Amino acid sequence: MLQIELMRWEQARAAASRIRYAVFVEEQGVPVEIELDGHDAECIHALAFDVTPSRLVTALVTERGVCPATAEGLEKLFPERAAQKATS
Numbered sequence: 001m002l003q004i005e006l007m008r009w010e011q012a013r014a015a016a017s018r019i020r021y022a023v024f025v026e027e028q029g030v031p032v033e034i035e036l037d038g039h040d041a042e043c044i045h046a047l048a049f050d051v052t053p054s055r056l057v058t059a060l061v062t063e064r065g066v067c068p069a070t071a072e073g074l075e076k077l078f079p080e081r082a083a084q085k086a087t088s
Contacts, residue, residue: 001050001051001052002048002049002050002051003048003049003050003051004046004047004048004049005046005047005048005049006044006045006046007044007045007047008041008044008045009040009041009043009045010041012045012047013040015047016040016045016047020035021035054069057069059073060073060074062077062078064077064078065077
């Protein structure tokens, strides 16, 4: 179940900054000076949160396939991330 919250930048900054940096700067290669342009304080931000109780989640659907909703399941689909985690 998704919960969508509309909020001003002061409220959204912590969660939105991490997500936007990961998606736009790291994944899509957008220069940080373009992504973080100073207009955020003027905007209303819509953040979506998955509020499904974890006990109800049995599987995860990813771009690499479906896996059990466990750390081990994700590690099988994304072994390079497991390796990164082990070395850091």
